[in-house]
Amino acid sequence: MKKILTTLAAVLLSLCLCVGLAACGGDSTVTPSGDVLVVYFSASGNTGRIANYIAEITGGTTFEIEPVVPYTSADLRWTDSSSCVVQEHNDPNRNVELTTTQVENWDSYETVFIGYPIWWQEASWVVDNFVKDNDFTGKTVIPFCTSSSSGLGKSGELLAEMAGTGDWKEGKRFSSSASKSDVEEWIALK
Numbered sequence: 001m002k003k004i005l006t007t008l009a010a011v012l013l014s015l016c017l018c019v020g021l022a023a024c025g026g027d028s029t030v031t032p033s034g035d036v037l038v039v040y041f042s043a044s045g046n047t048g049r050i051a052n053y054i055a056e057i058t059g060g061t062t063f064e065i066e067p068v069v070p071y072t073s074a075d076l077r078w079t080d081s082s083s084c085v086v087q088e089h090n091d092p093n094r095n096v097e098l099t100t101t102q103v104e105n106w107d108s109y110e111t112v113f114i115g116y117p118i119w120w121q122e123a124s125w126v127v128d129n130f131v132k133d134n135d136f137t138g139k140t141v142i143p144f145c146t147s148s149s150s151g152l153g154k155s156g157e158l159l160a161e162m163a164g165t166g167d168w169k170e171g172k173r174f175s176s177s178a179s180k181s182d183v184e185e186w187i188a189l190k
């Protein structure tokens with residue numbers, strides 16, 4: 001009887017694990033091809049760290065999206081209704097001017113990773129002008145983000161719509177404190 005119960009428990013446990021994994025949509029990998037560019041915006045360093053890991057792993061080149069007016073830590077207080085980010089979030093016409101949206105040798109890159117922090121369950125709008133200003137035709141584009149707890153959501157899809165060009169992949173969300181080995185697990189080199 002005890003043996004039957006143990007076997008039953010083991011079967012139930014493996015069923016739960018399978019359902020759990022399916023619910024998460026599995027954890028697929030990406031395989032970059034050609035020359036790799038890793039574009040990112042990072043307000044407090046987390047996405048930048050992941051971008052650098054991706055560049056190290058793929059042998060890619062990084063490009064940081066930089067606002068003309070950098071965000072201070074007071075600007076980033078998203079629970080303070082008078083802070084810069086809250087005002088921008090409430091402004092449908094927000095338009096963050098960037099130092100540049102032009103990447104040297106843009107045409108030479110076949111794979112473009114694009115990274116951003118999640119702000120209010122979406123991609124930080126700081127990347128918008130970069131996405132609008134560039135032609136992704138012929139490129140594979142792989143979004144990635146960091147967040148405290150929110151998922152990637154529709155952030156990649158919305159950027160793909162904004163770009164209108166490029167073969168955009170599903171992408172990946174990392175926790176704010178993700179490690180290099182988390183990134184290594186995601187990238188399957190050829």
Ligand SMILES: Cc1cc2nc3c(=O)[nH]c(=O)nc-3n(C[C@H](O)[C@H](O)[C@H](O)COP(=O)(O)O)c2cc1C
Pocket residue numbers: 041042043044045046047048076077078085116117118119120121122146147148149150151175176
């Ligand atoms: C304005 C703002 C809004 C945020 N909104 C969310 C959110 O909706 N969900 C979440 O999980 N984290 C949210 N966060 C936390 C960031 O996504 C997280 O700290 C991220 O790793 C920051 O990346 P960075 O260091 O590259 O800027 C928010 C942070 C800020 C500053």
